[in-house]
C-alpha cells in the first residue's frame with residue numbers, strides 16, 4: 001500500500017462510502033435523501049429571493065421616515081389579530097384623524113411630491129376595507145405624469161364618441177383640458193378608483209355592495225393619506241366617458257366594471273386653510 005492509499009483509507013468519507021456500496025439498499029436510501037435535500041434547497045431559492053425583496057421594501061418604507069413599528073405589512077395575505085385596546089389610537093385620536101381629512105384641490109398642492117411608498121401604504125390601508133363575500137372588488141390604476149396625460153386624452157376621445165349635443169361636449173372637453181393642463185401638472189399621482197363587478201366569478205353580490213366596499217376602501221386610503229399629509233381630492237370624473245368601452249379598456253376594466261372617479265394626490269401646506277362643516281348628527285339618527 002503506498003502513502004496515497006493510506007490517505008484514502010483514513011478518509012471517513014471513503015470508508016462510509018465503501019460500506020454503503022456493500023449494501024445497495026442503504027445506498028439508495030442515502031442517495032434518495034441527498035436528492036430530496038437538494039430538491040428542497042433549489043425549490044426554496046425563489047422564496048428566499050422573495051423574502052429578501054419584501055425585506056428591502058420594508059426597509060425602504062422605514063427609511064422614508066415611517067416608524068418601524070408602524071411600517072406597513074406589505075404581504076397580500078397577512079392576517080391581523082385584533083390588537084389590545086392599549087395599542088389602539090384613542091377615540092379622540094381616531095376622531096381627530098377622521099375630522100381632519102379634507103378635500104384639498106390641486107391648485108393648493110405644493111412642489112413636494114407624494115412618494116410611491118406612501119401611495120403603497122395608502123392602498124395597503126384601502127385593502128383592509130370590509131367586503132361582503134370577501135370579493136375585495138376595489139381596483140386601482142395609479143397614473144404618473146405620462147399616464148395622467150394619456151388618461152385625459154382617452155377621456156377627451158370618449159367625450160367625442162358620446163352622442164352629446166355640441167354645446168355640452170365642448171363644455172366637457174374644456175373641463176378635462178383644464179384638468180390635464182393645470183391640475184394634473186401639480187398632482188403627484190392620479191389614483192383611479194375602480195370596482196371589479198365580479199372579482200370572484202362564482203360570487204355575484206349586489207352591485208351596490210361592491211360600490212359600497214370600494215367606497216369604504218377609498219375612505220381608508222384617504223385617512224391613511226391624511227396621517228402622512230398625502231392628501232387630495234376625489235373627483236367624480238366625466239360621466240359620459242366612464243361608460244365608454246375604450247375608456248374602460250384603457251383602465252383594464254371589462255364592460256360591467258365601474259370607474260368610481262379619480263383621486264388627485266399631492267402634498268399641501270395650505271390644508272389648514274380649508275374648512276368643512278357638517279349638519280348635526282342628531283338630525284340624522286332615529287333611535288327606536
Ligand SMILES: Cc1cc2nc3c(=O)[nH]c(=O)nc-3n(C[C@H](O)[C@H](O)[C@H](O)COP(=O)(O)O)c2cc1C
Nearest residue numbers: 101102103104233234235236237261274275276277
Ligand atoms: C363620491 C364622491 C365624489 C366626489 N366628486 C367630487 C367632484 O366631482 N368635484 C368636487 O369638487 N368634489 C367632489 N367630491 C368631494 C366633495 O366635494 C367633498 O368631500 C365635500 O365638499 C366635503 O368636503 P371635505 O371632503 O373636505 O369634508 C366628491 C366626494 C365623493 C365622496
